[in-house]
Amino acid sequence: MVSQNQTASPKTKTNAQANQQTDQAVLRTEKLRVFYGDKVALKDVSMEIPKNQITAFIGPSGCGKSTLLRCFNRLNDLIEGCRVEGKVFYRDKELYAAKIDPVEVRRRIGMVFQKPNPFPKSIYENIAYGARINGHKDNLDELVEKSLQQCALWDEVKDKLKENGLSLSGGQQQRLCLARAISLAPEVILMDEPTSSLDPISSQTVEELLQQLKEKYTIVIVTHNMQQARRVSDFTAFFNAEAAEKGNRFGYLVEHKETKAIFDDPQEESTKDYVSGHFG
Amino acid sequence: MTSITPNQQPDRSAAEGMERSYSRPQTVINVLWTAISFILLGIALLPLLLVLSYVTIKGIGRFNLELFTGQIPAALQEGGGIGSAIAGTLITVAIATLISLPFGILAAIYLSEFSHGQVAEWIRFATNVLSGVPSIIVGIFAYGVLVVTTGKFSALAGGFALAILMLPLIVRSTDEALQLVPQAVRWASNGVGASKYQTVLQVVLPAALPTILTGATLAIARAAGETAPLIFTTLFSQFWSRGLFDPTPTLAVLIYNFATVPFQNQQDIAWAASLVLVLFVLATSILAHWATRKSLYNR
Numbered sequence: 410m411v412s413q414n415q416t417a418s419p420k421t422k423t424n425a426q427a428n429q430q431t432d433q434a435v436l437r438t439e440k441l442r443v444f445y446g447d448k449v450a451l452k453d454v455s456m457e458i459p460k461n462q463i464t465a466f467i468g469p470s471g472c473g474k475s476t477l478l479r480c481f482n483r484l485n486d487l488i489e490g491c492r493v494e495g496k497v498f499y500r501d502k503e504l505y506a507a508k509i510d511p512v513e514v515r516r517r518i519g520m521v522f523q524k525p526n527p528f529p530k531s532i533y534e535n536i537a538y539g540a541r542i543n544g545h546k547d548n549l550d551e552l553v554e555k556s557l558q559q560c561a562l563w564d565e566v567k568d569k570l571k572e573n574g575l576s577l578s579g580g581q582q583q584r585l586c587l588a589r590a591i592s593l594a595p596e597v598i599l600m601d602e603p604t605s606s607l608d609p610i611s612s613q614t615v616e617e618l619l620q621q622l623k624e625k626y627t628i629v630i631v632t633h634n635m636q637q638a639r640r641v642s643d644f645t646a647f648f649n650a651e652a653a654e655k656g657n658r659f660g661y662l663v664e665h666k667e668t669k670a671i672f673d674d675p676q677e678e679s680t681k682d683y684v685s686g687h688f689g
Numbered sequence: 690m691t692s693i694t695p696n697q698q699p700d701r702s703a704a705e706g707m708e709r710s711y712s713r714p715q716t717v718i719n720v721l722w723t724a725i726s727f728i729l730l731g732i733a734l735l736p737l738l739l740v741l742s743y744v745t746i747k748g749i750g751r752f753n754l755e756l757f758t759g760q761i762p763a764a765l766q767e768g769g770g771i772g773s774a775i776a777g778t779l780i781t782v783a784i785a786t787l788i789s790l791p792f793g794i795l796a797a798i799y800l801s802e803f804s805h806g807q808v809a810e811w812i813r814f815a816t817n818v819l820s821g822v823p824s825i826i827v828g829i830f831a832y833g834v835l836v837v838t839t840g841k842f843s844a845l846a847g848g849f850a851l852a853i854l855m856l857p858l859i860v861r862s863t864d865e866a867l868q869l870v871p872q873a874v875r876w877a878s879n880g881v882g883a884s885k886y887q888t889v890l891q892v893v894l895p896a897a898l899p900t901i902l903t904g905a906t907l908a909i910a911r912a913a914g915e916t917a918p919l920i921f922t923t924l925f926s927q928f929w930s931r932g933l934f935d936p937t938p939t940l941a942v943l944i945y946n947f948a949t950v951p952f953q954n955q956q957d958i959a960w961a962a963s964l965v966l967v968l969f970v971l972a973t974s975i976l977a978h979w980a981t982r983k984s985l986y987n988r
Binding site: 515520526538542543 | 805806871873874875876877879880881882883884891892895896953957
């Protein structure tokens with residue numbers, strides 16, 4: 410499966426170039442503002458996330474990239490004091506409309522977190538839990554096997570499915586969390602620095618996985634690691650933070666383009682400084 | 690910066706004076722403080738050791754089968770045992786646990802998972818106040834609520850009093866246990882489409898269970914040793930309790946009653962009862978400690 414990478418990458422890159430304007434946006438924001446209490450955390454973000462591509466969010470700490478990511482599956486609802494203004498669209502549906510059920514949103518837009526966070530359940534149950542919650546009771550064995558295979562974890566755990574998910578290594582736990590997200594067949598997978606707590610080898614495994622997964626899913630990945638953004642993503646959005654009154658800082662979108670253009674030919678001065686390692 | 694040439698002589702003076710020297714003030718003060726801390730630790734542990742050994746020496750003499758089967762002796766009787774008091778303690782503590790555990794855990798779930806800001810603050814404050822109420826006051830309260838109204842001292846009234854004492858302990862320890870479960874695990878559960886109550890029941894609670902059980906066990910150990918509230922509620926009896934609605938002998942009240950009588954036999958029985966009670970509390974504490982070892986998410 411890993412060898413498919415080499416053939417997949419160039420093809421999708423040309424796709425990305427050809428479809429940059431025309432490709433259907435899966436997620437779209439309009440003048441999105443996020444507040445924590447009465448402090449602005451993210452200001453006026455308008456952007457589109459293209460289908461079946463990997464979009465990377467980069468930028469210094471406090472620039473609001475994780476905050477924006479959490480707007481896409483309404484996870485910010487669970488954070489006390491967090492308030493969202495403006496609009497977020499998933500296809501043609503406005504995610505923050507009153508009639509939208511956030512639980513349904515999260516079912517369709519999966520998420521993988523910074524620290525691996527398997528449930529305190531068996532490896533098998535970690536996958537089956539989501540399916541059961543959503544009312545699927547048939548062919549759970551098959552679903553578990555298929556999801557774990559997609560995340561290149563099956564061979565490592567097939568003989569110990571009853572063991573606790575927390576007994577796995579960090580890299581395996583993170584792939585288990587990815588398999589858990591995939592098992593619900595989401596259209597979009599959000600990843601909040603998914604490799605920042607992993608060792609380099611495990612990180613590489615996850616990165617390789619991303620290339621396979623984008624055939625089926627739209628992926629948005631927040632990363633602190635610029636090289637990672639460069640390696641894995643098709644599009645990159647650079648966010649920066651600016652000081653506001655009373656020492657608060659808010660983040661905003663500076664530049665959002667094809668990854669190659671961001672790194673090789675940035676238009677904004679701050680993007681140039683950031684990608685060349687001058688700050689952040 | 691100077692570059693190191695291959696034939697440069699190693700600088701010896703830099704590595705000199707590294708040997709431990711007990712004449713240096715720093716070393717002396719270090720040793721002194723370590724010694725003081727160690728002695729103070731010993732003094733702090735001394736009461737525990739003395740209590741344990743004294744109770745063991747005084748109580749072990751009557752530690753035989755009769756102690757667990759015999760009738761509680763009357764004033765000038767010889768022999769006898771405390772079986773009925775052990776049973777009484779177990780019954781009252783069981784009643785207290787049955788009342789306080791569900792209420793305490795549900796209250797803590799509300800506090801940790803569902804309440805917001807101000808409300809949570811006030812409930813936590815109230816819980817702390819409740820845990821600070823002297824146990825004798827709780828006993829009088831239970832006396833007013835259950836003994837006066839029913840006209841009878843009973844195991845049930847004792848259990849009720851102990852439940853009030855256990856409640857804040859269980860709420861607090863469960864609350865803390867739930868908050869130890871990482872926020873990201875809740876998010877993950879919400880992320881796969883679970884509702885709040887599904888998340889709490891199927892993910893958060895199982896993850897916190899070992900720690901919750903530890904707190905509950907410690908609360909039980911604490912309740913088992915309480916005397917004051919039981920004097921007002923279960924009272925005492927020399928005989929096996931006839932039921933939950935009748936006066937019941939308990940270890941704590943037996944010790945209280947027999948420790949001050951002039952009869953040797955009853956005093957010996959009180960010592961033996963003390964040993965049993967201490968062993969019970971010790972066993973539950975060790976059990977609690979053992980359960981925490983298995984907690985899933987460590988900080």
